[in-house]
Amino acid sequence: MIDLESWFASGRRLRLGSRHFDEAEILSFARKYDPQRFDAEAARDTMFGGLCASGWHTTAAWMRANVDHWQARLAEARANGEAVPEFGPSPGFRELSWPRPVYAGETVTFHFAAIRSRALASRPGWHLMEHYGEGESEDGTLVMRFEGLFMVRP
Known part of the structure; x- marks a missing residue:
């Protein structure tokens, strides 16, 4: 049995990784998963003022970074x-929220912080x-946040 606190220290914020959202990726995700139309030119005339990733795209990118982080951490621990x-x-x-859109050309850094x-x-x-899951733009602006739950056996 392991000490969960050594893996998930309450309040410790872990950097999971970053993701660059380019126009091609945003449009590809939108065509494949979002029931909305996206056009880079037409996006300039919307309330967003430009092409941006859907909130679900941002959240899916957080999950990819989260899975990659923990798989690498587990592999490293096993190797040791x-x-x-x-x-x-x-x-x-x-409490999933997307306080600000992620625009084409932006890079978002994702974090994980255990609560209890x-x-x-x-x-x-x-x-x-x-735990909290968060994404921040390059200038530190929060673009995504949620409180997550998962089961773990020490």
Whole structure:
């Protein structure tokens, strides 16, 4: 059994990685996943004033950075002979917001910060981890934030 605090110290903010959102990627994601039309020229005349990624695109990029971060951390720990936690499913998230759009040409840096964990009486040996997921633009402006939950077994 491992010490969850050593992996998920409450309040410690981890940098997960960054993602550059270019016009081609924004348009590709929009065509594939968003039920809205995007046109780079027409976007200038919208309330956003330019082409921007959907909030779901930004959130999906956070998830990719999150998965990549934890897979690398687990692989490193295993290579060093350390015990590792078992990640389980997520029962959901709360308070998802996109305070500012992510425009074509911007780079967003994603973060993870543990809030707390508690043992699950209904699932002996498992804990429910609460955390913040965030994305910030290059100038430090918050562009995405949510409170997430996932199960973990030490």
